[in-house]
Amino acid sequence: MRQKLARVLGGIAISALVFGGAAACKADSGSEGGGGSNAACDLKIGFFGPLTGDAAGLGIHMRNGTKLAIDQYNKENADCKVNLTEYDSQGDPAKAPALAQQAVGDQKVVGIIGPAFSGESEVADPIFDEAGLPIITPSATRPSLSTKGWKIFHRGVGNDTSQGPAAGRYIKDVLKAEKVYVVDDQSAYGAGLKDEVKKVIGASVVGEDKIQVKQTNFSAVSTRIISSGATVLFFGGYYTEAGLLLKQLKGAGWKGTMVAGDGVNDANFIKVAGEAVAEGTILTCPCAPATAAKGTFLTDYKAAFDNAEPGTYADVSYDITKIMLEGIKAGKATRADLLSFIKSYNKAGTATGVTYKFEGTGELDPAQVIVWAFKVNAGKVVPDVEIPKA
Amino acid sequence: MNFDEFFGNFPALTITGLEQGAIYALVALGYTLVYGVLRLINFAHSEVFMVGTFTALWTWEALGYNQNSPSPAFGALLIALLAGLVVAALASAVTAVTVELVAYRPLRKRNAPPLAFLITAIGASFVLAESFGIGTSRAPFGMPNLIPQETLFTVFGAAVTNVQLIILGVTLVMMVGLDQFVNRSRLGRGIRAVAQDADTAALMGVNKNRVILLVFVLGGLMAGVAALLWNVRYGYTKFNVGFLIGLKAFAAAVLGGIGNLRGALLGGLLLGVAENYAAGLFGGDWKDFTGFVLLVVLLMFRPTGLLGESLGRARA
Numbered sequence: 001m002r003q004k005l006a007r008v009l010g011g012i013a014i015s016a017l018v019f020g021g022a023a024a025c026k027a028d029s030g031s032e033g034g035g036g037s038n039a040a041c042d043l044k045i046g047f048f049g050p051l052t053g054d055a056a057g058l059g060i061h062m063r064n065g066t067k068l069a070i071d072q073y074n075k076e077n078a079d080c081k082v083n084l085t086e087y088d089s090q091g092d093p094a095k096a097p098a099l100a101q102q103a104v105g106d107q108k109v110v111g112i113i114g115p116a117f118s119g120e121s122e123v124a125d126p127i128f129d130e131a132g133l134p135i136i137t138p139s140a141t142r143p144s145l146s147t148k149g150w151k152i153f154h155r156g157v158g159n160d161t162s163q164g165p166a167a168g169r170y171i172k173d174v175l176k177a178e179k180v181y182v183v184d185d186q187s188a189y190g191a192g193l194k195d196e197v198k199k200v201i202g203a204s205v206v207g208e209d210k211i212q213v214k215q216t217n218f219s220a221v222s223t224r225i226i227s228s229g230a231t232v233l234f235f236g237g238y239y240t241e242a243g244l245l246l247k248q249l250k251g252a253g254w255k256g257t258m259v260a261g262d263g264v265n266d267a268n269f270i271k272v273a274g275e276a277v278a279e280g281t282i283l284t285c286p287c288a289p290a291t292a293a294k295g296t297f298l299t300d301y302k303a304a305f306d307n308a309e310p311g312t313y314a315d316v317s318y319d320i321t322k323i324m325l326e327g328i329k330a331g332k333a334t335r336a337d338l339l340s341f342i343k344s345y346n347k348a349g350t351a352t353g354v355t356y357k358f359e360g361t362g363e364l365d366p367a368q369v370i371v372w373a374f375k376v377n378a379g380k381v382v383p384d385v386e387i388p389k390a
Numbered sequence: 391m392n393f394d395e396f397f398g399n400f401p402a403l404t405i406t407g408l409e410q411g412a413i414y415a416l417v418a419l420g421y422t423l424v425y426g427v428l429r430l431i432n433f434a435h436s437e438v439f440m441v442g443t444f445t446a447l448w449t450w451e452a453l454g455y456n457q458n459s460p461s462p463a464f465g466a467l468l469i470a471l472l473a474g475l476v477v478a479a480l481a482s483a484v485t486a487v488t489v490e491l492v493a494y495r496p497l498r499k500r501n502a503p504p505l506a507f508l509i510t511a512i513g514a515s516f517v518l519a520e521s522f523g524i525g526t527s528r529a530p531f532g533m534p535n536l537i538p539q540e541t542l543f544t545v546f547g548a549a550v551t552n553v554q555l556i557i558l559g560v561t562l563v564m565m566v567g568l569d570q571f572v573n574r575s576r577l578g579r580g581i582r583a584v585a586q587d588a589d590t591a592a593l594m595g596v597n598k599n600r601v602i603l604l605v606f607v608l609g610g611l612m613a614g615v616a617a618l619l620w621n622v623r624y625g626y627t628k629f630n631v632g633f634l635i636g637l638k639a640f641a642a643a644v645l646g647g648i649g650n651l652r653g654a655l656l657g658g659l660l661l662g663v664a665e666n667y668a669a670g671l672f673g674g675d676w677k678d679f680t681g682f683v684l685l686v687v688l689l690m691f692r693p694t695g696l697l698g699e700s701l702g703r704a705r706a
Contacts, residue, residue: 052528054628090528186675207395210675214634216624219406220669220677223399240530244626247532251539253549272532272626275458379458 040333041080044109045070045324046087047317048099048124048135049116053090054214054240057268059116061290061310062138065317065351066113068304073325082328085109091238093119093188100124104131110338111135111324113317117263118142118189125150134339136324138317141262141286142192146361153362154342156320156354157313158286158369160189163261164196166371166387167284171201171232171259174373174385175282179206181230183221183245185213185237193261194236206230211241218248225249231256238263243272250277257282265312265374265381275379282384283374288352289383290315297351319349323356396671401548403666409554409623411662412561416616417639418646418654419568420486420609426585426649427605429504433511434489436636437518438482438610442617443627444522445481446474450534457532457625467536474621479614486610487603489514495599515636523629533625557619564615565655568608572651577604585649634678641685647695656696661685 047066050059067084074081085106087099096115103109104127112128112135115121121140128135129150136154137145143159171177180201184194191210198205207228209221225233226249233249235242235258242264249258258281265283273281290310291298297318301310327341346357357365375384396403417439424432453470455462462470493514497506537556541549572578583591584601592598620635621627642661646653661681668680688696 052523054528054530056527056529183674209673212675212678214630215674215677216626216631216634217410218674219410220403220666221674223402223406224395224670227395227399227402240628243530243532244624247535247625251535251553252551253539253541268530271457272530273457274532274535274625276460276535 038331039080039329044083044085046085046103046109046112048087048112048114050091051088055091055238057266061314062317065314066321069318069321089120091117093123096120096124100127110335119187128152132335136320139313142188146363154358156316160193160196162369163286164193165200168197168200170373177232179230180204180232181207181225182234183209186210190236197234218245222249222252226254233258235260239266239269243269247273247277278376281376286371293351294353295350315351318351401546403670407663407666409557411659412557413616414639414642415655415658416612418643418658419612421640421643422654423605423609430507434514436632437515438486439613440632441485442478442482442614446478446618446621449474449477455534459534461538475618478618479611482614483607483610486606490606530628533621647697647699649699650697653697
């Protein structure tokens with residue numbers, strides 16, 4: 001019985017290899033002789049980020065931006081399509097390696113948009129690097145990601161060495177806060193961002209605490225913040241914990257203002273905290289408001305996704321996906337070709353207006369980096385000001 | 391170490407710790423009741439709590455409240471709270487009973503070894519959490535702020551709010567009620583009898599399966615009440631909200647002496663307060679760590695927990 005089973009399994013494995021190989025050959029030949037243009041057909045672009053879970057709100061907007069770009073491309077190139085493959089990491093670094101292996105193993109995947117968060121990037125990017133699979137992240141902002149020597153790494157936005165100090169300057173110059181409390185969630189992103197903020201507002205920090213991702217009871221940290229007399233709280237982390245912390249803090253009588261980064265810059269923050277509690281919160285982002293994107297992006301996005309407003313980084317994802325699509329259109333059918341195409345890219349995105357030109361480390365050209373402050377007003381995240389460069 | 395800050399905040403940390411501990415204690419009752427009778431750790435109990443938080447939220451949404459609603463007037467508030475309480479308690483009790491009927495009773499009929507129960511318990515917990523996870527897209531949900539926190543009076547400089555008093559009050563009432571029920575009523579006597587010696591109790595005419603069902607119902611009701619208090623205080627739920635609460639409540643039950651109702655209350659309050667002190671003293675990242683270190687150290691010296699293991703034993 002067991003022998004029989006082994007034989008059957010073996011048979012399946014062999015036939016899978018044969019057919020898989022045949023399919024691969026077919027794809028190769030297709031890419032060479034694809035009709036009039038030299039575009040490569042039937043390739044895949046992967047989206048890597050949280051589509052479910054605590055931080056899904058952030059991931060879904062980026063996925064939508066990517067999906068919109070690919071759908072538009074497929075409409076224009078109906079005979080030679082590009083497919084979107086989603087890798088739902090739930091924003092969890094523990095889930096990322098397996099998904100990255102899965103993407104690497106699929107030879108049709110020639111590029112990845114993502115990983116969306118810094119924690120998952122730290123574990124997934126080495127796997128992509130080994131396989132030479134090019135990535136452009138629309139949102140992972142931890143500065144050290146570009147210093148690890150990953151050849152495949154590109155960042156379509158500024159990093160936290162621009163976002164953090166800008167948030168710090170906003171606290172110092174606009175809010176004019178003298179007592180600031182800083183809290184982070186111990187994630188690669190949250191802790192890093194908090195450190196950058198502290199460098200600017202160092203003298204006015206009256207206290208510091210750490211929370212945990214998935215923590216729900218913030219009574220101890222609330223007590224400490226209130227007794228410190230701080231009028232501003234900077235929080236480095238994501239929106240679920242931010243919403244809960246602010247809700248409990250204000251419930252305990254705190255009257256100050258919370259400032260947080262792009263990880264909180266999402267409508268779900270208001271959903272967790274409630275409109276009254278979230279009102280007046282300042283959220284930064286090393287990006288321009290997606291709702292003020294250029295060209296037809298806004299109307300296209302709304303038409304494609306049930307009239308939803310594009311959230312943080314939706315426009316960035318759209319533009320960087322178009323970089324890859326342009327490469328595929330130009331016949332860059334392999335990972336290596338697409339990688340060198342991205343490295344030499346130098347053109348403005350249609351939605352963000354940002355000129356995408358990457359440095360050797362994969363960072364966006366610093367001249368292109370802008371940081372905006374947003375404010376929660378009557379239950380919506382609205383653009384406040386562009387924070388001037390130091 | 392922030393000793394100045396810690397001693398300055400000592401009263402406030404105590405109060406918020408007690409408040410969290412009260413919720414632990416109510417959930418811990420479910421673990422303790424089931425363990426006392428079946429010698430089984432019902433790991434699905436954390437999901438019984440989770441179901442309570444969701445059903446209470448849905449009830450409020452059906453009544454027209456969402457996370458942005460202002461606090462309603464007193465009459466409407468009372469209706470919303472009572473409706474939420476009834477629905478949450480019923481839903482939690484039904485969930486607990488379903489788990490018993492689907493996951494445990496068939497195993498008991500076949501005389502399965504204890505390990506099989508443990509695995510089914512964990513399995514039932516996963517099935518419940520994941521089905522809610524899929525159904526709600528794993529999203530976090532905010533709740534209407536039904537009772538805005540207001541400071542009623544201060545103790546040594548620490549504000550005591552109306553919500554905190556409600557939580558502690560309701561917990562004590564539920565606790566005393568349950569304790570009296572188990573110790574004085576006919577059904578309670580049945581529970582104690584089965585806990586002491588199931589076979590002898592059966593020979594004396596106690597319907598064992600009915601007693602076990604009753605235990606799950608009681609545990610579920612307590613978890614439902616805890617879920618409502620949780621919603622009122624923390625105003626948030628998610629498919630895996632039960633995991634950490636369940637773990638803490640289980641620890642609280644063991645701390646107080648699993649199988650012992652009064653132990654669950656003591657253990658819950660102790661754990662809530664100890665955690666808060668640790669967070670105040672060493673920082674928030676040491677909070678969970680301290681709770682479990684406390685548990686390990688205590689079990690080294692008192693292996694059966696603070697009050698010992700006894701649902702039926704001592705006061706039979």
